C-alpha cells in the first residue's frame with residue numbers, strides 16, 4: 236500500500252494543510268502554497284513522496300508501515316488513513332486506504348486551526364465548574380487532535396400517502412336549547428417529500444454520541460475530495476456500510492413524512508390516522524470526511540471527551556466531575572440552608 240508525504244518544493248520538508256488560509260505551509264522554511272501552485276509543482280517534479288511498502292498484518296487488526304522520512308515502523312488500525320510518524324512526527328497519508336470503495340466523494344477541510352480550537356476549549360472549560368485541572372493542563376491540551384471522521388449522508392425523495400378521519404364538533408345555544416353539530420371528514424393526503432442531508436457516523440470505534448453531538452455541518456461547503464487536505468491531520472475511513480444504516484434512517488424519514496402530512500390537517504379536530512404509507516423512495520448516498528477536533532481523557536477507567544466541529548465550532552463534551560470541589564460547594568449550600576432555617580426558626 237502507498238504511503239504519501241507532501242514535500243515542500245523549496246526545501247524538501249513536509250507540508251501541512253493550514254485551516255486559516257486553506258493553503259499548505261512548510262514548518263521548516265515557512266513557504267506557503269495554494270493547492271494550484273502545489274499541483275503545478277508536483278506535476279513538474281516528484282514532490283509527493285510515494286513509497287510502495289510491504290505492509291505486515293498483526294493479529295488481523297493492526298498494520299505496520301514504514302515511515303518514508305525516517306524509516307521507523309508505524310502501526311495503525313485498519314481504518315486509519317492519515318496519521319503521524321511517532322518518531323520524526325512527519326504527517327503521513329496512507330493513500331491505499333482511500334481507494335476504491337473507501338474513496339470519499341467529498342470533504343469539508345478544517346476551517347478552525349489548532350490554536351483557535353485550544354482557545355475555544357479553554358473558554359468552554361471556563362464556563363464549567365468542577366472539572367479536574369489535569370483535564371485542561373497544558374500537556375493535556377497539546378493532545379488536542381484534528382481528525383477527519385467518515386460520515387454518510389442521505390438525500391431521500393419519496394411519495395407519502397395518508398388516509399385519516401376528522402370529526403369537527405360545533406356546539407351552540409339558542410334559547411334554552413343546546414345544539415351540537417358534528418361534521419365527519421374522510422381525508423386523503425398524497426405528497427412528494429424530499430429530505431436532504433440526513434447524516435450518520437460511519438466508524439464503529441468512534442463514539443456515535445460524540446460525533447453526532449457536533450452535527451450539523453454546513454454541507455453546502457463541501458469540496459471534492461483531495462488527499463492533500465489530510466496532510467498534518469489524522470483521518471479514519473468508514474467501516475459502517477450504508478445498508479446497515481438504512482432501516483433506522485427510513486424510520487426517521489417516515490416519521491418526518493408523517494408529521495409533514497399531519498401539519499396540513501391543523502384546521503381539523505379529533506383526527507385519527509386510518510392508514511399511512513410511503514413508496515417510491517429514491518436514495519442518494521454520499522460518503523464524506525468531516526473535520527473534528529478531539530481531546531479525550533481517561534479517568535477511573537472511564538473515557539471523557541471534548542469534541543468540536545472543525546467547521547462550525549459546535550461543541551459536544553462529556554466531562555469528569557471534580558468530586559472534592561463539588562463536595563465543598565454542596566457542603567457550603569448545606570451550611571447556608573441550615574443557617575437560614577435556624578434564622579427563620581429564630582424569627583418564628
Ligand SMILES: [Zn+2]
Pocket residue numbers: 243244245246247248261262263264265266
Ligand atoms: Zn520548505
Ligand SMILES: [Zn+2]
Pocket residue numbers: 302303304305306307320321322323324325
Ligand atoms: Zn518518521
